[in-house]
Amino acid sequence: MASRAIRIGSLAGVSLIAAMAVQGAASAQTAAPAGADTAPAASAASTPAPVATPAERPRERTVPAGAPSGDILVTARRRSETVQKVPLAISVLDARAIDATGSFNVLKLTQIQPSLQFYSTNPRNTTVNIRGLGQPFGLINDGIEPGVGFYIDQVYYARPGSATFDFLDIDRVEVLRGPQGTLYGKNTTAGAISITLKEPSFTPEGQVEVSAGNLGFVQGKASVSGPLSDTVAVRIGASVTKRDGTIHNITTNADVNSQDNLGVRGTLLFKPTSDFKLTLSGDYNRQNPDCCVQIYVRTGATQRPLNRQFAGLAAAFNYAPPSTDAFDRVTDLDATLRAKQTIGGVSLKAEWDVGPGTLTSVSAWRFWDWKPSNDRDFTGLPITTVSQNPSHQNQYTQEFRYAGTSGPIDYVGGLYGFYQKIDTTGSQVQGPAASRWLLNPTSANASNPAVLNGLTSLNDIHFKNTSLAAFGQVTWHVTDRLRLQPGLRVNYDKKTGSYVATVINGQGVTINCAPPLTSGSALADQCATLPPQSYNPKFSDWNVSGDFTASFDVARDVLAYATYAKSFKSGGINLSGLPLDANNQPILSSGSVKPESVNHYEVGLKTQFLDRRVTFNVAGFWTDVKNYQATVTNGQLGVIRGYLANAGKVRTRGVELDASFRPTSQLSLYASGAFTDAKYVKFVDAPCPPELAGGTAVTAGQTPSAPGTPGGRSPLACDISGQWLPGVSRWAGSHGGEYRIPAKLFGDSEIFFGYDGSYRSKFSSNPSRSAYTDIAGYYLANIRTGIRVNRTWELYGWVRNVFDKNYYEVLATQSGNTGLVVGQPADPRTYGATVKARF
Template sequence: MTFTVRLLGGAAPLALLAAANPAFAAADVTPAAADQTTSAGTGQSDNDTIVVTARRRAETAQDVPLAISVVGGDHIDNTGAFNVGRLQQLTPTLQFTSTNPRNTSVNIRGIGAPIGLTNDGIEQGVGIYVDDVYMARVASSTFDFLDVKQIEVLRGPQGTLYGKNTTAGAINITSRQPTFDFEGRAEASVGNLGFTQFKAAVSGPLSETVAVRVAGSLTNRNGTLLNAFNGHKVNEQDNLGLRAQVLFKPSSSVEVTLAGDFSRQNPECCAQLYVRTGATQRPLARQYDALAAAQGYVVPSTNPYDRITDVDATLRAKNQIGGVSLRVKAETGLGTFTSITAWRTWDWDPSNDRDFIGLPITTKSNNPSKQDQYTQEFRLSGEKGKLGYVLGAFGFYQKIQTNGIQQQGSAASKWLINPTNPLSNVPAVLDGLTANNDIRFTNTSAALFGKLTWKVADGFSIQPGFRLNYDKKNGDYNSVVTDGQGNLVVFEVDSTGKSLNSNEEKAQLAVLAPQAFIAKFSDWNFSYDVTASYDVTPDIHLYATYAKSFKTGGINLNGVPADTAGVPLLALATVKPESVNHYEAGIKTQFLDRKATFNVAIFRTEIGNYQAQVSNYTVGALRGYLANADKARTQGVEVDWSYRPSERFNVYGNGAFTDATYRKFTNAPCPPELSGGSQPVDANGNLTATPSAPGTPGVSPLSCDISGQRLPGVSRWSASFGAEANLPVNLLGKDGQVYLGFDGNYRSSWSSNPSPSAYTWVKGYALSNFRLGVRSDAGFDIFGWVRNAFDVNYIDQLSVASGNTGLIVGNVGDPRTWGATVKLTF
């Protein structure tokens, strides 16, 4: 019997990513064994029993002919990797950026989704699955893991094995399943910054054929930033996760699992703070220093690591996700048949300060959003002689409604209107100017997919796969603008196209412009892959893969650019699918009686019509939308190794070199140092003056050629590493261990802007985490921990504030945190 009472400290909840997606495990449901100590990356354990389900069957990570990182639930708990954001510290080719749950990006090898503002009409390239259930909203990745057994990070296209097509990879999360032996676990942690966390799970039989498992987590932590405006500590944690599963097993060949979950976040969050300013090509009187001086404003600190902001708008990041799923699994004469039916819901209720400072410029900039998602997957897998197979069908329907608002405040006129315009001294021109946005979106997808394994000879197999996919998207965008008195603000032109708007209306339309359009996208795609694998010896495995894949097109639902009369440019309303060619080869080895593991993968992914974030920094322009760059490419080398000479010591290291660049993007948006100036053009739209030097007021280019420059969010070099040593002791008459553990990670510098800018490079950094504790075979584990032990100052993400003022804001990483955790298992 196992009941684990875990008091895991600063390891914020390992809770909800699993709770965020009720699901059915990909592997067979078997009585859960006690957690084993595993090495992050290779998943190696003392008795080598860790299995993965990446190919829809149970096998060791070494037998899978693809690049895969495995992290056991024990390692997740001990290192405080409570969500996908923390998981990237253990898997170096995973990149996670987030300014709030909705504006989150998860990438693998530098590709997957553009970083920056989330666009509801575009899909992610990294699939997140919990027990086979696909999570369409990347916001789910910010929730706590809940009762997780292990996590597999699959690198490279996965569309021939998984329900939803993914071109960059997949994160496959397996939760602990109901058991017919009673077991339970719980943890409690306390730490600095007011950190408290409680997690518990209990599992057992209700009858000979029915078992149930219930799990929950609760996490709270004070904010890491001081808001000088109201004295509140902001960017806090306030998380709740609940999950229940019922297993019905009427016979040895049939099992049915019903699962439900609910997760909630409700912190005072998410503030970005002043990091620096950089010179743009805007007139000096319209850059940050002059604008702030004109209103007598001084930021409370120019050092971001003082962790002080003064945002004057309400902060809220209320995030709820949940759902129900039903998995039916049956052994038939043709193989194992699996049906997975799921419904997911997501409710996002935010409040932000999008001018990022303590002036009432933009007093509201919120986009509450609701989603309903329905998925159905059928899968048949089996093996007949030399032929193995996985055949599947997948259906997906998603409905999203977003009702956003942006409202300007009393300081907006002086900040946003040219000082040479007398209206800049009239607060009423922009005070109360409001855009109400109604955004509707439906997304339907259906697919047939399959993977065959032909054992050509002993140790040699060829594995072709295919996917036939249909996608249909419908979007409806409607933004209505009113002034401070509630009057509609619209574009008015005569028959020749000359504006009939008053000067006040022109100033208002330059800040918030009404827009309405309907856009549709639909397409069929066929993709395929082939892998050849060869077992040189039982402990040396070679593989090579080619994949022709795609990322479906989409719709820009943040609005699109418009002409001078406010007519939306509908050619930019839809985005073309990405075309992907992927090449990969690897070797997986074990030696020293399988106590050492060493794996290497080399890869190259070429993307045509790369879906790139386009940022326009001018006042009144869209903050971001998507467009297609001609070509992008990512290539590199990955190494995963671990060594476990005995149960007394283990060490691991994982590293990656990733070269991810735009190969051809000649008409990209310019970075802020080349933006904001005048742009005189002739009748053909060509610039008639020479652009000024970067950061020099004057003339700005219409676009920039950023071919060869770095894709955002990815470091060239990244690594994770760690070790644990223990000594045997006798505790209360039971065998036990005193142990010391270390986990660290490093990433080199990376670009935080779609078009690389001198102002938005994030410096590289290394983080170190330690734990010291004692555990016993009696079922308890008590340890102290410290994370970011050397109190390294680092940036999670930088952003360019709109308006070309040169203001750069950012999210600072957590300072040193420390605490203690108690776990009990019986």
């Protein structure tokens, strides 16, 4: 019924839009000229964005009188306003800064956004975090939602894989740090990334961009826009990116971890009057690279007996990895590799100036198809020969929002509905090496390949998610300098799922693992390796999010603010298999996880001086999360992706700085930094790190063995309270700038040189911190130099990772506590050239 209500709401939105079009509105206002076209700046704090014309602005408070044309306009509070007047930690990059810094996707943004973390072992398993919070670090579980909202033109994208695609026809990117639960949904407990695309233009225009570089890199982007009539304009854009792989697979003689992206987008704008406009958008995106592999990095001692750790197991097969130096970039994986995903959809947005404000309706449908194939044993041995979970998702969203001004009050309120359905049919198949690798060598079955060879788990997984909300936020201008801003959001969430794993042995017979099982039998070993499971988890709950912000203009260009936010992240359900009890039966109590409850405190100061040539912003924050949703590693081999659990409490706190400086018209500089102290405050029953796992379980009165003791005793769980949260560095920073020299080579031209540097300190790459999976800190440098002519075309060369720094994006461990550590080496030094023309 709820999903039907959302669909009916979407149709209602379309009907309302049609009615608006029929009724028309007041006569058009004369459009003011857009802001001056300034030279690109790499700074997230002061990159100029186009200034909205009066016809484009909601009827709220406009840009302050006397504000320079270069002021950045954002819509972080669902209304257009200058970024320095928004009491929120927010970074903004416009299209010119994105192009100049080579930030053509979210991964590249992390090099100039210190508080943003992005990790992706493949498009499905993509994590986007802010200040260390957002998505549990590790393999993705469909039963929970990310804590960083990802929006494109006000449409929520539920799939984290959306963030792996190339930017196309971008106007600006806003990174909102800290909980955004009032206006962006209950699940934005860490922040939101809001991307605004370029609108169709009634003045003909276009842009073409082509890049080429080493590793066979080729990227092309093109867009064109113009009027179809006095009231209708269109914009069409397309992009393609191809690049050879950075890792050579000697088994297939192919280079893997390549890039193969395609994107197209079309937008139709209907604007019969200055008070009403209707925007219809559609997009299709496809990725089909030879991807994604993680390769041998090192081994570390676990509690398993020596002959069951990696070195002993490999010796039994007379096996050695092709290299023990991951930066040789070779592998011998023998399973089929595929990482194909397609994402697309249609949205319809109506904006109608009516009464003292603007009524907005946003209706959208989106789909996601995922067709993977992986080598989950990370070796050239036929242990796990097939590992894949193809999925298909549909989502529907509908938002109604009204924003306006009445006297000293600015306000926004609305209704929101979301429905999502995911269907997954996956499989995991064991090969002829599985018995020896996975079973205890003392078992007679370990020397019998037939016991596990061909053992197949067929997974049928379904998920439905409905969310409904009402929200509102008010800004009371108590005086010309003091503002108070309360906000509230009421949410209802319902999740239902089904997980059925049917297991067939190598003879094609469906196995039954109901107790009692004969210890040491082939059936018992098969059930311990790929256990059949069937369960139907569910979750439903109401929650209330709210925030309160006080802001004060200390001086004309100095804003101080303080915020308290109470936010929630919806509870979830486990859809990747459950841990087993002593009888190899799923532990049903692990079928769901509680909602996260967030208390957030923040103070900030936003300043500009020296005639606004210097911008310096600072924010301090403290965020407590109760019942933090963690993806935990499971030592049992049959659980493909780990499972979800609640950590009692985590905390992240820190300080962020953003600065930019334009000492002359020829030089632009920027610097950003973040200190983030993110840790588990209380997680007493966490899975143990690999050095404490794999041994005989301790019983009453026994003491666990020292870490890495072969054949030792392992605790049933570990207290990791006080340890770092995974994926976040304590120190991160970025800096750079661009210097421009006027020239007369081809008319009105300039020669430019740009530099961008970034640093991240050491961070943990395992949910329970391990000595084997810490990633060392690293510094990266990118440079570019070229010529711009008449602001219509430019040609420049670029080098990324100038010093060819070897570093890992992620590290992980092989399941079963063998001690094998695998990783994903980041891109080596790349270089190339770009030519761009505007008309």
